[in-house]
Amino acid sequence: MSAPLKARRLTDPEGQKLQRIVRRGSTNTVRYRRAMIILASSSGNTVPVIARLVAADEKTVREVIHACNTQGLSCLDPKWAGGRPRLLTPDEEDLVTQTATTRPAKLGQPFTRWSLRKLAAYLAHRSGPGLRIGRETLRALLHRHHITFQRTTTWKDSPDPDRDTKLDRIEHVMEHFADRVFAFDEFGPLGIRPTAGTGWARKSRPDRIAATYRRTHGITYFHGCYSVGDDTLWGLNHRGKGGANTLTVLKSIRAARPDGAPIYVIMDNLSAHKGPKIRSWAARNKVELCFTPTYASWANPIEAHFGPLRQFTIANSHHPNHTVQTRALHAYLRWRNANTRDPDVLAAQRRERARVRSEKGVRWGGRPLSIAA
Numbered sequence: 001m002s003a004p005l006k007a008r009r010l011t012d013p014e015g016q017k018l019q020r021i022v023r024r025g026s027t028n029t030v031r032y033r034r035a036m037i038i039l040a041s042s043s044g045n046t047v048p049v050i051a052r053l054v055a056a057d058e059k060t061v062r063e064v065i066h067a068c069n070t071q072g073l074s075c076l077d078p079k080w081a082g083g084r085p086r087l088l089t090p091d092e093e094d095l096v097t098q099t100a101t102t103r104p105a106k107l108g109q110p111f112t113r114w115s116l117r118k119l120a121a122y123l124a125h126r127s128g129p130g131l132r133i134g135r136e137t138l139r140a141l142l143h144r145h146h147i148t149f150q151r152t153t154t155w156k157d158s159p160d161p162d163r164d165t166k167l168d169r170i171e172h173v174m175e176h177f178a179d180r181v182f183a184f185d186e187f188g189p190l191g192i193r194p195t196a197g198t199g200w201a202r203k204s205r206p207d208r209i210a211a212t213y214r215r216t217h218g219i220t221y222f223h224g225c226y227s228v229g230d231d232t233l234w235g236l237n238h239r240g241k242g243g244a245n246t247l248t249v250l251k252s253i254r255a256a257r258p259d260g261a262p263i264y265v266i267m268d269n270l271s272a273h274k275g276p277k278i279r280s281w282a283a284r285n286k287v288e289l290c291f292t293p294t295y296a297s298w299a300n301p302i303e304a305h306f307g308p309l310r311q312f313t314i315a316n317s318h319h320p321n322h323t324v325q326t327r328a329l330h331a332y333l334r335w336r337n338a339n340t341r342d343p344d345v346l347a348a349q350r351r352e353r354a355r356v357r358s359e360k361g362v363r364w365g366g367r368p369l370s371i372a373a
Helices: 012-024 029-042 047-054 058-076 090-100 116-125 135-144 163-176 243-255 276-284 303-314 322-338 343-360
Strands: 181-191 219-227 232-238 263-267 287-291
Touching (some): 012 029, 012 058, 029 058, 047 058, 090 116, 090 135, 116 135, 163 263, 181 243, 181 303, 219 243, 219 303, 219 322, 232 243, 232 322, 243 263, 276 287, 303 322, 303 343
Parallel strands (some): 181 263, 263 287
Antiparallel strands (some): 181 219, 219 232
């Protein structure tokens, strides 16, 4: 005579888990009943007794006990297939994916995006042969074809007719004359207001900065200069943008190379950067102005260095006036130039480069690869 069927000996964590399920109950009726079967069997109850206890067939009790002995407590969760799914033809799957990736307005629908419910309803009642498909099947199909619910992004393509020529020139001077290449741009506007940031603090006790409602200090702009060859960042603060301020900063760049050798300054297409006075001064002083294409200021090397500047001097600050703010900014510049390989600075620069690259989806300072015909 064979020994009566019994669940294997449980470990302490397994027994405690089953006890919690049985004592506290469960919203899943199947999981609760299976836990009762395994717990009762492991404590010595026979199959007929357990069947009466849980009001189930003895065959069901034996199947659960066998599953426990082979699979462990993973048998608590039923693995129902739900029946054989209806198979869609490749043409029907193509129809679903094409419809999901088409704006509803183009198909005559009065909304700007699909939900699963709206997409399933449109497929079922579309003109021509309808396609009835459940929302879960629709979701699984879209997931299988790598179609996900994503946030819409915006971008601007450069309309500059000389876009490639300008980028080629910037790449050329960066590659062959890096020790004589400088970058210039404005950073701002910089207002006097509490600015949120991050910092170490005890849990649930962050540093608090009082809000301000009347801001009477105006704004300033940091006119930043970056030496590519020396990896040095400096600049001047002015109350606004303008040709005179730009010319003042360009003269400080020229003074950084007093040997009189030609230098190259990369800057964007702001009107204050290319007035007749600036162009004539640049021609007299051997300064070549390399302008980035329209809507492509991401090609300016200084852009990556404004991220750490904002992170370490503006974020998490509450300066009382512009004088204090300017002193803090220039103090950071002195520290930064003395610690150009600091891991925090490099990490912040990498994050800023990644952010700028993501705006165009191209490599830093480069262009998209041409698609072969």
